Amino acid sequence: MQQPSRTLVFGLNYPPETTGISPYTAAMAVGLVRRGHHVRALVAHPHYPEWKIAAGYGQWSRGENMNGVRVLRLRHFVPRNPTPFPRAFSEVTFGLRQVFTRWGRPSSIIAVSPALLSSALVRLRAAITHSRTPFVVWVQDLYGLGVVETGQGGGTGARGIRLIERWLLRSATTVVVIHDRFADRVHDDFGVSKERIQVIRNWTHLPALPTADVVSVRRSYGWSDDEIVVVHTGNMGVKQGLEHVVDAGRLAHLQDSRVRFILVGNGSQRDELQQRIAGQATTTQILPPLDDLSFGEILQSADILLVNELPGVAEMAVPSKLTSYFASGRPVLAASDASGITAQEVHAAEAGIVVPAGDPAALLAGARRLAADRQAAARLGANGRRYRETVLAEASAIQRFDSLLGDPTTDDAAKHSA
Structure with missing residues (x-):
């Protein structure tokens, strides 16, 4: 036997x-x-x-x-x-x-x-x-x-x-x-x-995402209908370089731009990021880790999902968050090395755009660019979902x-x- x-x-x-x-x-x-x-x-x-x-x-x-x-x-x-x-x-x-x-x-x-x-x-x-x-x-x-x-x-x-x-x-x-x-x-x-x-x-380690009540979810977090909400999820460590997202939020505030950056999760750099936010006017906010249901809801209720990397990070990892991002049907904005694995993955899925890492102005401009064409954004989101269902x-x-x-x-x- x-x-x-x-x-x-x-x-x-x-x-x-x-x-x-x-x-x-x-x-x-x-x-x-x-x-x-x-x-x-x-x-x-x-x-x-x-x-x-x-x-x-x-x-x-x-x-x-x-x-x-x-x-x-x-x-x-x-x-x-x-x-x-x-x-x-x-x-x-x-x-x-x-x-x-x-x-x-x-x-x-x-x-x-x-x-x-x-x-x-x-x-x-x-x-x-x-x-x-x-x-x-x-x-x-x-x-x-x-x-x-x-x-x-x-x-x-x-x-x-x-x-x-x-x-x-x-x-x-x-x-x-x-x-x-x-x-x-x-x-x-x-x-x-x-x-x-x-x-x-x-x-993707998430089960099939139930359709979120986007209006209610956005209202529960205090997000206005006319805001461009950019969500980053997962670890807040050194390799994510999230201080540049806080700085992008500062630029958004200075330019009176309706772009809000949301960092969801925890990690070794969270306290430092919180202090950076407290020390300047910025549209960047931090939320604690979420359960699977709330996590799925916030992904679907964002306008854009963000992968942010420290300049120089190119070959060491494939961000695990991409699998969940693709499942949500939302477009991806990757602040990453143009020749790196993250950029290659986003381009292969045809699920978003890539801007240079470590450049807050480019990050803010990328968010505006995606939000300016809703049809293109919806197409990118649908491409990501298809990639997840076939390749991943x-x-x-x-x-x-x-x-x-x-x-x-x-x-x-x-x-x-x-």
Whole structure:
């Protein structure tokens, strides 16, 4: 009788966190359960993007069953200020917790990176104790490249990170990346053979959005009918460069422009942004994270959805918010490097326009440009929704993972299955 595949997932982020990598890790795990896998996930307590462990969590270890996935949460050090060194120490403490936890006999292992350092520690143990078990690294961000592009590290530290990332990716059985550009970088920069690289695109983690009562939602937030409302959602970190959005709001105020910028979410830069808003007249406002229903409503009630990136950020990540933006049917305004992955994705979907990153005047002008032609804006929004339904479908992504992990009875991994 065929034994079900036993998949062991290692990831820093997992629901109830709602932003970043967490929804994808959970959807992948649950999707595999629905396809007959036994899935166990070793994850952290919810703490992102607030960088504070959520109320009710924080035990040394905590087991849960979430939609058929056996989840074990491990307490680790969570820095109040996630600058590079505290964040690295945080990842190391989490990795050590994972390393010294009982793994059992999985038929396949998936490590989600970032976190790079904890994934490397997991890979080191796997090489010793589970050397014949297929090891998959799922690359959501290129870690070393991110350190360089955000200006958060350099010199010996950056070289060390790059060496660790190189070793991790080259030692994996398979490297899964979320974009073709990532595949090229993993091959060119780290020497991973193309045969061991698989591209599996991220998808929208939201259910089908019920039609929002736009008039009521806008009224509830105090938005006038004649305002151009530009909404940015998700993490408020260094790589988002959201200080430029506050400055665009200042220009809108000075020019008496009816453009309002809304930042929804939390993150390491939220307090600094709030202070920047308090120190100048601006049309930019900050809202706290929203539940799925309110999140879907605010996306549909905005005129424009914003992706904003720090100048220089081009190759390190594909913003996960784009998948949700495309599902909403609203046009996208991307303040991004013209040659970067974000710009390429927006152009591929024909779902919006791109303006230079770090230029508040260009950001404000882009919002006005989109709002000036409602028919064109509606067409861009419809294009994004179509792209999401065809290119970014969840079912096909989960099927790819299922096929990748394969039948544990047909390879060496069978010797490790229960």
